[in-house]
Structure formats: structure tokens, C-alpha cells
Amino acid sequence: MENKNTINDDLKKKIIEAFIFASKKPVHISLLQDFENDKNNLENLIKELQEKYINSGIHLIKIDQSFVFRTSDEVSGLLNIEQELTKPLSRAASEILAIIAYHQPVTRSQIENIRGVTLSKGTIDLLFEVGWVKPGKRLKTPGRPLTWITTTSFLDHFGLSSLTDLPGLEELKLSGLLSHENILFSDPTNDEE
Amino acid sequence: MENKNTINDDLKKKIIEAFIFASKKPVHISLLQDFENDKNNLENLIKELQEKYINSGIHLIKIDQSFVFRTSDEVSGLLNIEQELTKPLSRAASEILAIIAYHQPVTRSQIENIRGVTLSKGTIDLLFEVGWVKPGKRLKTPGRPLTWITTTSFLDHFGLSSLTDLPGLEELKLSGLLSHENILFSDPTNDEE
């Protein structure tokens, strides 16, 4: 910070606030000295910031020598509703979801044929639990196997207004997703894109 | 929220504040309706929250129908931090992004017509992967071609609160340059409206 002496306390406070907000980890006080090297004043500014947040849903709390914003206890108790956390979907589950999306209605054994591996138990169950797939009609073939189809919540999650909005095969090809780049020699007279 | 009617506005505001604050990504207003189902009051509470942060290092900003905290312009330049930024886009990719942004919904071949050149494979794909564009509705013309539109994350990344904030959009509309007519390379077999 070149001109930190010309920066007034009010601005310093804002900088410290934004810095703690944007940090991935609790911010050690030594890092904040970059913005205010007078330690007493720095502690004052932080105290003022903490006071500013006293009546908020979030608090600026001190852990050891570091500072971090946390949901206030008052609110986190009430927010103890289900919180959604994201975690990646396993590869197998994504593949099965994609196959159901593109091939629906599709039976378990059809999915196995496409993937060339047996489905482990629970993978479709997981997708069902998440609410992205549901059982469709049974096929009128021997054994009357159950088919799987996608749900409205599947469309919602992927921001699709209807199933026809899924990119089609041609479009996958054009977008470059679906291509083997295996051409050994290309004919220069050929105007391939 | 079971007892939301017994919770006063002050507490609701704190809950909403904490909920939005906890998320790195914009929170859609529909998620906040869990805490206040009266939409007018919800909007009021959010407005009050926004005002609360006006003189802070962080601002509560609205992007389309979503809300998120971001460091304020006043201090952002003074923080000396760099978060992960996507790789720089090629000239072609950034042009295509601009075309999608200003022309949306727009089909692949409309983009090709504007640029007078075939899109190389993978260019839209790249923008899709970064999360700045996504497929929109299909056109109701023969072939039902897929259109492309921009995402909330596109608006967020470029500090836009809505598509109407795109600089020069009005002038562009008035100039007639957004017309898909009068295209030299237009191919009668493709998806012109």
C-alpha cells in the first residue's frame, strides 16, 4: 500500500472489512498491518468493525490472532434448516443420468448395455433420491422391465425449459465435444472447418 | 422454516443477510422466499440490507433475480489480492461471447453469419465450460436449432446487474445492426427466422 498515510481511518476500515471477506482463510492480524501499521490503531479499527456487525446476521470474530466473518449464533440456530451444500456427482452417476436424459424412457439393462458395465446398486437410487429421475412406464416386453425418465426438477437444475432443449447429437459434434481428433493427414484442398 | 410468522422483520433480515453472505455465488430470490414468503416484504428487507452496506467495504448487489455480496469498487483496487481468474479468451471466443450477449438468443449459424466464417469446433464449448453461456430454447423454425444465451455467472463476472446493463445495447438496437437480415452468407437451408 503506497499511500496508506493519506488513506483515512474510514477507508482503512472498509479495506480491512473487504479483505477479511475475500480471504479464503481467517486473516492473521499481521496481514492486516499492511493496511495500517500502527498496531494500536489497527486494533481500534477492527474493534469498530466488530461493533458494526454486532446487530447483524454475521459477526466478525477473532480466532487466536486471526479474524473471520461467521454467521451469528442467533441466526445459525434458526438457519438450522437444511442447508444445501454442493458436492460433485460421481462419474458413474453422471453417466447414468446422461444416458437417462438422452435415451429416456430407458431400462436398467439398456443403460448397462450402453455403458458396457453392470450398474452398481444404489446409483439409480441416488439419482432418484436427488429427485432427478423417476420410474416411467414399464415396457411391454417380457418381464415388463421398469423404465427411467427424468423429472421437472432435473430440467430446473440444468436450466432447461424442456427436454428438447438438451443439445442434440449434431450440436454436440459441432461444439467439439463429440469428436475423435484422429485424422492423420488432412487434405489441404479440403475446406474442413 | 416452521415458525416464520413469529419471527420479526429484524430477525428475518439477519437471516437473509447471513444466508446470502454465506454463499460465494449469487443466491436466487426464490431461495430467500423460504424465510419470507411475502414477496413485497422480502424485497423491502433486501433493500434495507442493501442500504445498510452502502457505506461498507462490501456491497449487497443484485444480479438479475439473484443477490450476492461483493467487495465495493471503492476498496477493490486497494486490496492487493487476486482470486482465480479464468484463462484469457481468444479473440474469436470473446467476439462470440459479445455476439451471444448482445444478440441472445442466437443460434450457431446466426453467429457464423455475423462473423462470415465457420465457427471452429470447441469455441462455444469453451464459453459453455467456463459457465458464461448455456443453451436457451430452441427456435421454432425448421430444424429447431438450439440457441445460446448468457448466464447469471456471466453478469456476475462482468459486474453487470442485468442484460439491460450491457453497455451500448440500446444504441445497438436502434442502429439496426442486430437484425439477422441482410446477410451475405446466409444459407437458405439453415435456421434463419
Add this chain to the structure above:
Amino acid sequence: MGIDLYKPKVLKLSLEGFDGPIDLLLSLVKDQKIDITKIQILPLAEQYLIFLKKVVKEDIELAAEYLVMGAILTYIKSKLLLPIEEDEIDNPEKLSQILKFQILKLETFQKLAKNLFLRRRLGKDFFSKGVDEIFSKKVKFKYDINLYDLTKVYSNILLKDEKEVITIAYSNLYTVEKAIENIKKNLTKIQKWKNIMSLIPNDIKNYLELKSVIASYFVASLELSKDGKIFIKQNNDDKNFNLQIIKNN
């Protein structure tokens, strides 16, 4: 054949910097520093065609789009130079208007793209919260998969499924065998020393093919002379590699 093989490649032009014919036209306009709304089509067409001619000599991998534009501009040029006929279907004025419109449109989008990336950007000029925070003990996992991932996964399944096919693209090269055959066929006609270039077919379509023809004829002539069918001589005084052959009687 209008292609001069022996000319050293002094002029190196490339279309790499250009993103299609309209982009090329646009930069020709910009080079002239003229107001983009006052483009004169005729001089612009001439410049484009000159440029294209130079590039075609150097770069045979020229994309079709550039040639199509070349054809359109040639058409406009010829029409503009002739008196305008009544009831012209493809009115050259109309075509030029459309062309100008497209150049202007591309320029506009290039500017918009540039301005877009000059804006304040998240992660560089302003920042998000450093981390997502967990405040609840009851956590419902939301699976993080977007449409891109889904289509990517699906494409991979399809690709895995497809038998890996290696395509060897058709190449239009001239074989030595064919050259030998052709020279033999012509041998009865050869009474005195003949330049090898005069024997090559005259329907060669492009530079690459021409190069392969010459190479094959050269090898073929060595082959034939080894077999005692022909004599070869090279005139040293000639700067050009002037190979001559005569029938061995």
C-alpha cells in the same frame, strides 16, 4: 500453369491473423483510416483481390470462405464497372450495401467484445467471498453437475462406444509410377531434347499437386535413365533447374 515454382518466397503473407474474409476486409478498411461508414466498395474489392492473389500463391490451405468472398467481390466489381442494367436481379449496389453492413456489424461486435473485457471483472477488480460457509448442522447435499458436465459425460460415452476409426484423408498426390507411364507414352513423340516441364500434365489443380507431379517426374526420369530408356542432361548455364530428356535410340 501460372505458378512460378522457382521464385524465392520473399513475400510471406498469412491469413492466420484474420478471422474470416469480413475480418480481413475490416482490417483493410482500418489500414486506410477511412470512416467505416464511407467505405468505397470498388477500391476495397480490388485490395482484397490483390491480397487474395498473393496469399493463394503462398498458402494453399486457404479456407473456402475467402474464395467465396473473392468471387462475390469480383462479381460486384465487374457489375459496378459495367452500366447497370434494368431489372438486375443481383443488384451490385444492394450487394455492396449488405457487404458494408456486415463489415460494420463485425466491427461493432469486435468493439463490444473489447469493451466487455475492459470492464471490472470478478476475481480481478472486485471479489467474491473467500469461501462458502457452512452454518447448518443439517446438510443436504446438492450435486454439483451442470449441463456442460452432463453433455460432456454423454459425449464421452458415445465416443468410447464408437470404434476408433482412423481416417486417412484422401490426398491428391501424383505417383512415380504414373509419371513413368506418362513419360513412356510420350517417348515416341520425343525427337530432340525436351524440357521435363513440358511433359507434365496441364490439368494440375493446385500447388501441392504440382509439386508432387514435378517430384514424381524427376524420380521417374532417373528411373528411366537407369533402365537405359532415356538420357538426361542439365544445362548448367541455366539458373533454372532445367532438366532435359531424350529418347535413347
